[in-house]
Amino acid sequence: MTATLGAAAPPALQVTGLGKSFMGVAALSDVEFTLSTGTVLGLIGPNGSGKSTALDCVTGFVRPDSGQILLDGESIFGKAPHLIARAGLVRTFQTVKLYDQLTLDEHMSLSLRGLYKAGRSGASRRRSAERKRATSWLVEFGLEQLRSAPAGILSYGQKKLLALAAVLVTQPRIALLDEPLAGVNPRIIDLIRDAILQANTEGQTFLIIEHNVEFITSCCSEVVVLDAGKKLAAGPPSVIWDDPAVYEAFLGRKGDGHAG
Amino acid sequence: MTAALHVHEPEETNDVMSRKSSSPLHKWLGGRHLGPLLPTAAAIALVPAVVTNDYFIDVANLALTFMVLGTAFNLLYGYVGMLSFAQVAFVGIGGYASSWLVTHTDLWQPVAFLAGGGVAALVAAVVGAVTVRLSEGAFAIITLSFTLLCAVVAAEWTGVTGGRQGIFGLPAPSLSLGPVDLVADTPRSYYYLLAGFTVLALWAMQRLVRSSAGTVMIAIRDNEPLAKAQGYATNNYKLAVFSFCAFVTGLTGALHVFRLTTIDPSIFDFYLMQVMLIIVILGGAGTFWPVAYSAVLFAVLPEMLRMADEARLIVYGALLVLGLLFLPQGVGGFLRARAMNRQLRDMRGGRS
Ligand SMILES: Nc1ncnc2c1ncn2[C@@H]1O[C@H](COP(=O)(O)OP(=O)(O)O)[C@@H](O)[C@H]1O
Ligand SMILES: [Mg+2]
Numbered sequence: 001m002t003a004t005l006g007a008a009a010p011p012a013l014q015v016t017g018l019g020k021s022f023m024g025v026a027a028l029s030d031v032e033f034t035l036s037t038g039t040v041l042g043l044i045g046p047n048g049s050g051k052s053t054a055l056d057c058v059t060g061f062v063r064p065d066s067g068q069i070l071l072d073g074e075s076i077f078g079k080a081p082h083l084i085a086r087a088g089l090v091r092t093f094q095t096v097k098l099y100d101q102l103t104l105d106e107h108m109s110l111s112l113r114g115l116y117k118a119g120r121s122g123a124s125r126r127r128s129a130e131r132k133r134a135t136s137w138l139v140e141f142g143l144e145q146l147r148s149a150p151a152g153i154l155s156y157g158q159k160k161l162l163a164l165a166a167v168l169v170t171q172p173r174i175a176l177l178d179e180p181l182a183g184v185n186p187r188i189i190d191l192i193r194d195a196i197l198q199a200n201t202e203g204q205t206f207l208i209i210e211h212n213v214e215f216i217t218s219c220c221s222e223v224v225v226l227d228a229g230k231k232l233a234a235g236p237p238s239v240i241w242d243d244p245a246v247y248e249a250f251l252g253r254k255g256d257g258h259a260g
Numbered sequence: 261m262t263a264a265l266h267v268h269e270p271e272e273t274n275d276v277m278s279r280k281s282s283s284p285l286h287k288w289l290g291g292r293h294l295g296p297l298l299p300t301a302a303a304i305a306l307v308p309a310v311v312t313n314d315y316f317i318d319v320a321n322l323a324l325t326f327m328v329l330g331t332a333f334n335l336l337y338g339y340v341g342m343l344s345f346a347q348v349a350f351v352g353i354g355g356y357a358s359s360w361l362v363t364h365t366d367l368w369q370p371v372a373f374l375a376g377g378g379v380a381a382l383v384a385a386v387v388g389a390v391t392v393r394l395s396e397g398a399f400a401i402i403t404l405s406f407t408l409l410c411a412v413v414a415a416e417w418t419g420v421t422g423g424r425q426g427i428f429g430l431p432a433p434s435l436s437l438g439p440v441d442l443v444a445d446t447p448r449s450y451y452y453l454l455a456g457f458t459v460l461a462l463w464a465m466q467r468l469v470r471s472s473a474g475t476v477m478i479a480i481r482d483n484e485p486l487a488k489a490q491g492y493a494t495n496n497y498k499l500a501v502f503s504f505c506a507f508v509t510g511l512t513g514a515l516h517v518f519r520l521t522t523i524d525p526s527i528f529d530f531y532l533m534q535v536m537l538i539i540v541i542l543g544g545a546g547t548f549w550p551v552a553y554s555a556v557l558f559a560v561l562p563e564m565l566r567m568a569d570e571a572r573l574i575v576y577g578a579l580l581v582l583g584l585l586f587l588p589q590g591v592g593g594f595l596r597a598r599a600m601n602r603q604l605r606d607m608r609g610g611r612s
Contacts, residue, residue: 061485081488091489099482101546102475110479113472114491149604166490 010073018067042220088173100152108134111166323559330539330555338545341481346403354510355517380510411528426524544592
């Protein structure tokens with residue numbers, strides 16, 4: 001029974017033929033990738049290669065021109081962002097987004113309240129478990145003493161930590177992170193990597209856009225490389241770096257100043 | 261720490277201390293978030309006992325009207341971040357709808373007033389359905405155009421609005437239920453009517469902003485894409501708040517024009533809009549009570565200074581510019597930042 005079940009289960013996220021152009025300029029064309037439950041998929045490529053646009057298309061923030069997007073076998077193509085979020089695709093943004101005047105606690109509870117499906121059984125027990133999880137992420141990120149402070153006073157690194165914590169605490173079907181390590185110091189890089197690895201060990205599925213080669217190599221089970229809106233290569237990180245086309249795409253544009 | 265801290269109302273974080281005295285009634289009214297509502301209601305109730313001159317009672321009537329109008333605009337602009345120039349249109353729509361109903365139908369007066377708010381809310385729902393999804397700037401421009409359109413319609417649709425003369429000789433609001441026979445035909449009796457309405461409206465609006473939906477409203481103002489990414493149907497929230505505020509504003513408009521006993525197209529003038537803007541911006545957009553008190557100030561001040569309309573236009577304009585330059589968060593924002601700075605200092609001090 002388990003064998004047939006395993007074979008029949010559709011991938012967590014399956015994207016095929018994804019296309020998007022802005023005012024006639026193609027930002028994405030015929031992009032495809034598959035994300036299996038419990039894995040970490042890395043989406044890499046030079047700046048402007050369409051990574052963020054792909055994430056925006058998948059999460060409904062940008063309406064794709066063409067393609068198919070299946071979450072657990074069901075199409076979420078063209079749905080509104082808040083519905084896609086409720087369906088389980090929960091994201092961070094490349095430019096960190098927070099509510100400046102709301103406290104850290106309010107961020108965590110807003111995230112939980114908006115994303116958890118209503119009407120589940122055992123509401124009060126669930127809520128106390130959520131509160132515990134929220135606290136433990138804040139403790140892990142060294143933010144618990146600031147929990148009643150407004151997010152506007154946080155440092156850049158703390159803001160990225162809070163944005164990540166607000167996603168992880170909801171234990172979404174898939175967590176999508178747009179450059180979680182960009183612009184933060186090595187200590188916070190370690191915190192974020194450990195958090196992602198820990199959540200993944202507990203079963204969390206990830207799609208992560210990153211430039212940090214060491215992070216990609218150590219955390220991702222699978223990598224998709226975009227270049228100029230097209231899929232250039234895909235495979236395990238160890239194989240990807242040996243691909244001459246990938247090497248050239250990155251080296252050729254090193255001057256653009258992407259981090260890592 | 262930066263000097264320009266913009267911080268969410270600090271009293272909400274002290275829930276441990278203020279949890280003690282909570283009867284069921286207290287809880288239903290809004291519990292620990294009741295804040296200055298009761299002292300404010302008491303002060304409003306005391307005014308007729310202290311003020312003997314009917315002229316000043318009429319100024320107080322205007323102050324109550326401004327409190328509700330300013331707070332409703334604050335909910336939109338200060339809490340959800342919607343710069344609605346249609347508020348003055350809803351005052352007019354509520355005023356015209358109730359005036360027409362009272363003068364042309366046999367509808368019971370209290371129902372006609374509520375219908376004034378209802379019509380305003382309905383119109384807001386229609387206008388909002390197309391505009392809340394637009395950018396902040398587009399929303400401001402379309403709501404402004406809508407107000408200008410209302411002024412034209414009011415002047416031209418003579419059959420219903422009475423054209424440029426408007427509708428006049430409106431009867432005083434009255435309520436007779438069996439032996440009870442109340443008529444608001446003097447400034448003083450009108451004050452009791454407005455006072456009751458104002459306290460109720462402030463209570464309802466405060467309940468809203470202190471509820472969990474109120475937190476979502478602030479979230480939408482601070483970062484709408486993030487709110488969407490967290491599963492909130494932000495357009496629905498915006499539409500609901502826009503309609504709710506239109507209801508409150510339309511009802512206030514009805515009470516306003518029956519106090520004046522007349523309505524004409526000048527109700528749509530820029531005057532009321534300017535008053536709401538200055539009340540909210542100088543009071544502190546997104547802070548509840550500072551805005552409510554600032555409304556009182558801007559009702560009383562022009563009367564004290566016996567300002568001519570033209571002078572007021574200029575003085576208010578100058579005040580707005582000065583406020584935006586030196587106190588961009590308004591008085592309320594300044595107080596809130598100071599309270600938060602103190603709290604942060606305590607947090608640091610408490611740790612070491
Ligand atoms: N909203 C938009 N309007 C116009 N062009 C856009 C928009 N968003 C992205 N682009 C363009 O699409 C391309 C891909 O951008 P992006 O997805 O942000 O790249 P990446 O995240 O890989 O750095 C870029 O050329 C960018 O200028
Ligand atoms: Mg990007």
